[in-house]
Amino acid sequence: MSTKRRKAVKITGIEAIAIAVPVKGSFWTSLQPMGGGKAVTELIVKVHTDDGLVGIGEGHGGPPLAAAKLIQQDLQALLLGEDPLRPEYLWHKLFAITHTRRSAWEVWGIERGQLEVAMAAIDIALWDIVGKQAGLPLYRLLGGYTNQVPAYVTGGYYTEGRGIPELIAECQGYVEAGFKAIKIKVGGVPLQEDVARVKALRRTLGDDIHLMLDANRAWDVKTAIEAAQRFAEYHPRWVEEPLQWYDDIRAMTILKQNTHLPLASGESARTRFEARELIEQRAIDILQFDGTRNGGITEWRKIAGMCSMYHVDIAPHHDPQIHGHLVAASPNGLTVESFHNPDRDPLWPDLYAESARIEGGMLYLTERPGLGISFNDDFVRKYRQS
Numbered sequence: 001m002s003t004k005r006r007k008a009v010k011i012t013g014i015e016a017i018a019i020a021v022p023v024k025g026s027f028w029t030s031l032q033p034m035g036g037g038k039a040v041t042e043l044i045v046k047v048h049t050d051d052g053l054v055g056i057g058e059g060h061g062g063p064p065l066a067a068a069k070l071i072q073q074d075l076q077a078l079l080l081g082e083d084p085l086r087p088e089y090l091w092h093k094l095f096a097i098t099h100t101r102r103s104a105w106e107v108w109g110i111e112r113g114q115l116e117v118a119m120a121a122i123d124i125a126l127w128d129i130v131g132k133q134a135g136l137p138l139y140r141l142l143g144g145y146t147n148q149v150p151a152y153v154t155g156g157y158y159t160e161g162r163g164i165p166e167l168i169a170e171c172q173g174y175v176e177a178g179f180k181a182i183k184i185k186v187g188g189v190p191l192q193e194d195v196a197r198v199k200a201l202r203r204t205l206g207d208d209i210h211l212m213l214d215a216n217r218a219w220d221v222k223t224a225i226e227a228a229q230r231f232a233e234y235h236p237r238w239v240e241e242p243l244q245w246y247d248d249i250r251a252m253t254i255l256k257q258n259t260h261l262p263l264a265s266g267e268s269a270r271t272r273f274e275a276r277e278l279i280e281q282r283a284i285d286i287l288q289f290d291g292t293r294n295g296g297i298t299e300w301r302k303i304a305g306m307c308s309m310y311h312v313d314i315a316p317h318h319d320p321q322i323h324g325h326l327v328a329a330s331p332n333g334l335t336v337e338s339f340h341n342p343d344r345d346p347l348w349p350d351l352y353a354e355s356a357r358i359e360g361g362m363l364y365l366t367e368r369p370g371l372g373i374s375f376n377d378d379f380v381r382k383y384r385q386s
Helices: 064-079 087-098 112-134 164-176 191-205 221-234 250-257 272-280 296-309 320-328 377-383
Strands: 011-022 026-028 033-035 039-049 054-059 148-154 181-185 210-214 238-240 263-265 336-338 352-354 357-359 362-364
Touching: 011 064, 011 112, 011 377, 039 064, 039 112, 054 112, 064 087, 064 112, 087 112, 087 296, 112 296, 148 210, 148 320, 164 181, 164 191, 181 191, 191 210, 191 221, 221 238, 221 250, 250 263, 272 296, 296 320, 320 336
Parallel strands: 148 181, 148 336, 181 210, 210 238, 238 263
Antiparallel strands: 011 039, 026 033, 039 054, 148 362, 357 362
């Protein structure tokens, strides 16, 4: 029996575009604001091939304009002529520059953050090509466990002049839009004020709506233990990133021993090795690794596998149009994050010409090959950074 060898495909070029869209108003997490003159940013990558396929990737976080320039000026040269259907090999080729003598920061003088988001976006674009070459949506290519996943909405930011009545009205709006799970911010005011906010929401929304509480690394261990104890009667679905950045892995095990509430963390983990610490320490119930900021799809899949062995669910941070495929392909995929308020996230309603659809608290994936994403070119041109 003879087998027909596929025609070799080669990378012929990489486009990298940074966009920045101003955010109206100011939205505070526990420790820092969003908006107030700042912008929501995204890195868009397009990998071109000699057979006409174009892979689309996105990167979130880091300095997107610096990452775009890094791709165009340096990383592109490492990938030209390579086979885009070998994302694992190309991931390791790029990652190697972080731990060899010719490391990125020695040769190019770049910061780690811009390299990480650049790698993530490139890797996602390569997987998009793999899906398109196979004629399959990415979630099917990666396992096809389901074609729809629950989507929760993030809101409840601290905003000047807005109190509990406004918070309740905001979250009632999410419920009316069909969301069955809402994440709000905590840790930015004295604990008794946060307890009052959560209590008011639970009494208003009832027990059928999931509430998640995101402290964005606000508390020391003692405060986190007290917070968990006081929030317990309102049965949040999880408490997210409760501990301050400098000791948020080992100390999570202390918190875990002092609460029955599910704990979530990991959006700030940069590699599977950092994620491994959270998993093996039995410090969390839900891992939130962000493949659009660090590691891309290649790294995310390894982490999801580790999580499954330790009975840890995975609920990635941000970018449901990317992460939805990964959660749908994973038996331990729990949910994806979304932003319903266009003032907080002006990207979701206008950036995409084609993408996944969120309706009734569910994300429905398209059957288009690859990620199934295309962009609104007018929007990209309007907000492109240079």
